[in-house]
Amino acid sequence: MHPAELVAIDGRTLKRGDAGSPLSITGLTVTYSGKPVVFSVDVTVPAGSMMAIVGPNGAGKSTLIRAALGIVPRLSGDVTAFGEPVGKVRDRIAYVPQRASVDWDFPATVLDVVVMGLYRRIGLLRFAGRRHRATAMACLERVGMAGFAGRQIGQLSGGQQQRVFLARALAQDAQLYVMDEPFAGVDAATERAIIEVLRTLQAEGKTIVAVHHDLATVPVYFDHVLLMNVRAVADGPVATTFTPEHLQATYGGRLAPAQLDDIAAALAGRRTAAAS
Amino acid sequence: MSAEFLQLSLVPLLVGMLACIACALPGNFLVLRRQSLIGDAVSHVVLPGIVAAFLVTGTVAATAMLVGAAAAAVVAVVLIEFVRRVGRIEPGAAMGVIFTTMFAAGVLMIEQSDTSGVHLDVEHALYGNLESLVWFAAEDWGSLTDPVALADLPPQLARLAVVTVAMVAFTIVAWKELVLSTFDAGFAESVGARPTLIGFLLVVAVAVAAVAAFDAVGSIIVIAMFICPPAAARLMTDRLLPQIAWSIGFAALSGIAGYVLAGYGPLWLGFDASVSAAGMIATVSGLLLAVACLVGPHRRGSGRSGATV
Numbered sequence: 395m396h397p398a399e400l401v402a403i404d405g406r407t408l409k410r411g412d413a414g415s416p417l418s419i420t421g422l423t424v425t426y427s428g429k430p431v432v433f434s435v436d437v438t439v440p441a442g443s444m445m446a447i448v449g450p451n452g453a454g455k456s457t458l459i460r461a462a463l464g465i466v467p468r469l470s471g472d473v474t475a476f477g478e479p480v481g482k483v484r485d486r487i488a489y490v491p492q493r494a495s496v497d498w499d500f501p502a503t504v505l506d507v508v509v510m511g512l513y514r515r516i517g518l519l520r521f522a523g524r525r526h527r528a529t530a531m532a533c534l535e536r537v538g539m540a541g542f543a544g545r546q547i548g549q550l551s552g553g554q555q556q557r558v559f560l561a562r563a564l565a566q567d568a569q570l571y572v573m574d575e576p577f578a579g580v581d582a583a584t585e586r587a588i589i590e591v592l593r594t595l596q597a598e599g600k601t602i603v604a605v606h607h608d609l610a611t612v613p614v615y616f617d618h619v620l621l622m623n624v625r626a627v628a629d630g631p632v633a634t635t636f637t638p639e640h641l642q643a644t645y646g647g648r649l650a651p652a653q654l655d656d657i658a659a660a661l662a663g664r665r666t667a668a669a670s
Numbered sequence: 671m672s673a674e675f676l677q678l679s680l681v682p683l684l685v686g687m688l689a690c691i692a693c694a695l696p697g698n699f700l701v702l703r704r705q706s707l708i709g710d711a712v713s714h715v716v717l718p719g720i721v722a723a724f725l726v727t728g729t730v731a732a733t734a735m736l737v738g739a740a741a742a743a744v745v746a747v748v749l750i751e752f753v754r755r756v757g758r759i760e761p762g763a764a765m766g767v768i769f770t771t772m773f774a775a776g777v778l779m780i781e782q783s784d785t786s787g788v789h790l791d792v793e794h795a796l797y798g799n800l801e802s803l804v805w806f807a808a809e810d811w812g813s814l815t816d817p818v819a820l821a822d823l824p825p826q827l828a829r830l831a832v833v834t835v836a837m838v839a840f841t842i843v844a845w846k847e848l849v850l851s852t853f854d855a856g857f858a859e860s861v862g863a864r865p866t867l868i869g870f871l872l873v874v875a876v877a878v879a880a881v882a883a884f885d886a887v888g889s890i891i892v893i894a895m896f897i898c899p900p901a902a903a904r905l906m907t908d909r910l911l912p913q914i915a916w917s918i919g920f921a922a923l924s925g926i927a928g929y930v931l932a933g934y935g936p937l938w939l940g941f942d943a944s945v946s947a948a949g950m951i952a953t954v955s956g957l958l959l960a961v962a963c964l965v966g967p968h969r970r971g972s973g974r975s976g977a978t979v
Contacts (some may be wrong), residue, residue: 465859480863489860496854500702501910501947510850513861519843566861611828 414477416441416486416570416601417462424454424461430460434471436627437525439570439603444596444633445618446606450645452624459572463489475570484516488568490559492575492581498548504558505543508533511565527571538587553584561617573604577611583656589615610655612636613660636661640661676808679826679933686951687925688830689883692894694921695837696875698914700902702852708873709896711769713880715739715746716892718776720881721942726785735943736881744875746772746929747870760948768777798888798948800929801828833882840875841914844868849910887948898955905966924955 414543417439424432432454439445447455461468464480485490486512494575505670509522516522534540537557555574563571570593577585592615606612612619614631621630621634621644626641638654693709700709716739723738744769754764805812807822814820841848849857851865858865876896883892903916928951933944 449731460856463860465856484860484862487860489857491854491856495856497702497704501904501913502853502855503909504848506909507853508852511844512848514862516846521845548908562857572860614875 395419398571409419414441415439415474416476417572417603418472418474419458419462420472422458422461422473423469424457424466425469430469430624433625434466434501437620437626437629439601440600440618441601442596443593443618444602444604445620446604446616447614447620448606448609448612448636449622449627450648452645455622456574458622459489459574459603459605461469461485463572465489466575468606473551486569488563488566488571490563490573490576492569493552493556493559493578495574498550499556500547502508502547503543504534504539504545504547504550505530507547508561508565511523530561530565533561534558536564537561537591551581553580557584557587560591564591569600571600571602571604573602575607576607576611580608596629609641610656610660613657613663633661672811673809676811677805677814679929680808681803681805682947683926683929685803685824685826686832686887686929686947687922688784688827688950689887689892690895690899690921690955691918692830692834692837693833693876693883693892694878694899694917695755695841696872697896698900698903698910699852699872700876700896701904704900705868707765708895709876711750711765712743712877713884713892713896714769714875715742715776715885716877716880718742718772718779721776721779721783732825733845736878739881739884740874740877742772743880744871747873748770748908762893764876769911772918797946798891799972800810800887800947800951801944802880830882831964836877837875840871844871848872856917862882863929879948884931887951891948894952894955895921895924895938898952898959902955902959902962903969906961908968917966920955923949928952928954 415438417437419435421439422432422435423430426595431452435454435458438632442628447458447497449455457466460466461471464472464473471478475487480487505527509516509526511533512522512529516526531540531543534543539554539557539558539561542554547558550558556578560576563573576588576592580588592604596602604616606616613636615630616631619632621627621635621640622652623646625645626646628635636657641649641654657670695708698707700706702758713878718738719742720735721738722742723734725737729735748762749768749772752762753759754761755769757764784846803826805813805819805823807816809819828959835961847858847863847865847868850861850863855865855869867868880892880896883895887895897922899917902920903913906916907913929947931954932947932950934948938941
């Protein structure tokens with residue numbers, strides 16, 4: 395039995411996802427105590443894209459990426475990254491968890507945390523050396539946090555903590571960045587700094603997938619979107635996918651008309667920008 | 671005087687100190703993971719493990735005891751996880767259910783089996799028996815280099831020395847994985863640092879340290895050694911390596927000061943009997959924690975100050 399091949403009724407061989415895609419998810423289902431929190435989600439992230447995962451609270455967005463990366467167990471589904479099982483390409487994937495998911499009282503400095511991003515490069519049974527610390531410092535520089543290297547992480551603001559997490563991901567020097575709410579609870583300056591770094595990464599050909607909460611900035615920051623609410627509602631380019639109809643289907647009609655107007659305006663702005 | 675010290679006090683001093691250090695080392699990670707209760711759970715389930723090992727092998731050989739206790743710890747961890755998932759209750763409650771039940775089973779096993787003839791009574795299990803570690807062969811300081819006299823050293827000393835070295839080795843070998851999985855388990859999984867496996871190995875390490883310390887300070891008091899020195903050390907510094915160094919210092923201080931105070935403290939105060947060394951060691955470690963709470967330079971960190979925007 396080779397799980398990678400499915401034969402359809404008409405005899406075609408169905409390829410599971412796109413073999414070369416940085417992240418291809420097929421039929422992913424995750425349950426917590428018998429209740430599905432992610433149900434049969436298919437999504438293929440195009441190489442070089444910046445994709446937002448959008449949906450209401452409890453829609454399974456974080457669970458989707460955590461299950462895709464093997465952090466939480468999945469009931470069923472196939473996940474490939476760059477055409478391989480995720481376990482084989484961990485060097486090419488950087489995961490940025492939700493800031494609130496860790497204990498910031500942990501006795502570590504900013505630099506200590508960024509050095510964690512070099513885990514695979516330092517290797518088993520070895521310790522971080524001067525060279526690794528220099529790499530980590532360069533990553534802190536890129537997020538404007540070099541001056542905080544020696545600080546205990548609990549002394550940082552939320553935005554600064556988020557930048558430290560981004561620096562750790564940069565230290566991983568990955569091809570695919572999977573981020574869980576990188577803009578949650580950060581100040582405006584941090585939001586600009588993060589989006590600037592992400593755009594630089596995209597310009598270098600890297601792929602970015604981020605759980606995102608702020609509907610108004612989806613068309614501004616991202617070029618692709620996955621709308622989900624336990625099940626996937628729609629995915630594709632923002633211009634054609636991020637529509638009021640799809641949003642209403644995702645949020646079950648709970649969006650206020652004013653919100654939808656804002657989104658329509660933002661989308662229109664994007665189209666004008668693209669046309670000019 | 672020197673012969674008396676060598677015969678009666680040297681070994682208990684060293685054993686108490688090593689027991690404290692062996693427990694404090696993995697205890698650092700338990701405290702940071704907010705899993706201090708695991709130390710409690712493991713030190714309780716050590717009892718049925720040891721009794722079961724005795725019932726199966728019929729000896730009180732150290733190896734059998736260690737294997738039995740480690741196996742009991744593993745069984746307890748699996749059961750706790752099982753109860754947590756099936757019963758859908760929080761981990762603390764699952765631990766409470768499992769470790770009290772297993773401890774109670776251990777007490778019943780001791781009573782029902784004819785183990786009273788060997789040195790495996792409940793009181794010993796609870797409070798330890800540090801004072802009984804007498805080095806009869808010691809005559810003077812020269813005994814420290816006399817192979818014949820050294821061969822007569824109580825076996826607990828060598829056992830604890832080996833276990834302490836093992837704890838140091840575990841901490842060094844698994845350092846990056848321990849740090850990564852303690853701070854950010856999701857990230858650790860995403861880079862292949864096997865946080866589940868590391869968490870499991872940590873519990874096994876805790877079990878081994880608990881068994882080795884069990885003889886010296888008893889199963890109840892072992893818990894203080896897992897928590898007090900690391901918790902006090904956390905209040906002294908904001909970095910992990912210095913924290914571990916402080917915890918070793920506090921552990922050694924508890925062991926030595928506790929033994930000395932237990933043996934001589936009451937005499938200084940005019941009483942004519944000494945008190946339990948294990949009890950005094952735990953008391954000293956608790957006092958050190960209290961002092962660290964009051965004057966430790968980094969005690970502010972107990973709230974989640976960084977979590978606000």
